[in-house]
Amino acid sequence: MNDASYADIIELSRPVSKRHPRMPLADRAAQFAPFAALNGFEEELQETARQTVLPRELDESEQTLINDRLQLLADRMGAFGSSGSHPQITITYFVPDFHKTGGTYQTKTGAVKKIDLNQRSIIFTDDTPINIDSLASCELIL
Numbered sequence: 001m002n003d004a005s006y007a008d009i010i011e012l013s014r015p016v017s018k019r020h021p022r023m024p025l026a027d028r029a030a031q032f033a034p035f036a037a038l039n040g041f042e043e044e045l046q047e048t049a050r051q052t053v054l055p056r057e058l059d060e061s062e063q064t065l066i067n068d069r070l071q072l073l074a075d076r077m078g079a080f081g082s083s084g085s086h087p088q089i090t091i092t093y094f095v096p097d098f099h100k101t102g103g104t105y106q107t108k109t110g111a112v113k114k115i116d117l118n119q120r121s122i123i124f125t126d127d128t129p130i131n132i133d134s135l136a137s138c139e140l141i142l
Contacts, residue, residue: 047099047100050100052097052100052101052102052103052104053102053103053104053105054101054102055094055096055102055103055134056136058136062137065138066135066137066138069138069139069140070115070122070132070138072140073087073089073112073115073122073138073140074115076140077112077114077115086111086112086113086125087111087112087140087141088109088110088111088112088140088141089109089110089112089122089138089139089140089141090107090108090109090138090139090141091107091108091109091122091130091135091137091138091139092105092106092107092135092136092137092138093105093106093107093108093130093131093134093135093136094134094136095134105136108124108128108130109141110124110125110126110128111124111125112124112125113125113127116129120132120133
């Protein structure tokens with residue numbers, strides 16, 4: 001084909017519809033936005049790559065050390081937090097993952113408001129409860 005076959009229309013202006021207004025440039029550009037054929041695939045890849053660990057079993061000496069420190073914490077608080085001070089502690093505890101096997105170890109430092117023996121939890125002054133059975137370490141801050 002050569003340009004001579006379109007010579008009669010090549011110089012004409014673009015037709016304008018009388019019924020449909022021109023689409024704004026921003027809307028025209030949206031027509032050519034990238035299409036995500038695998039919707040959610042990126043999130044699934046990130047979830048698969050996220051690392052978890054299994055909780056480790058504490059040996060008897062580690063468990064005894066944690067129990068001794070919790071007893072010292074309770075003694076400092078006076079009557080298990082009912083009328084004592086709010087001592088500072090740093091604990092490391094296991095948080096199970098709801099989507100995968102295992103979980104992560106997290107560390108929290110703060111003032112303890114209460115030790116709830118019925119629920120087996122330590123409650124910080126910011127009302128964060130930590131399960132005593134999930135503790136991996138406990139350090140009192142003097």
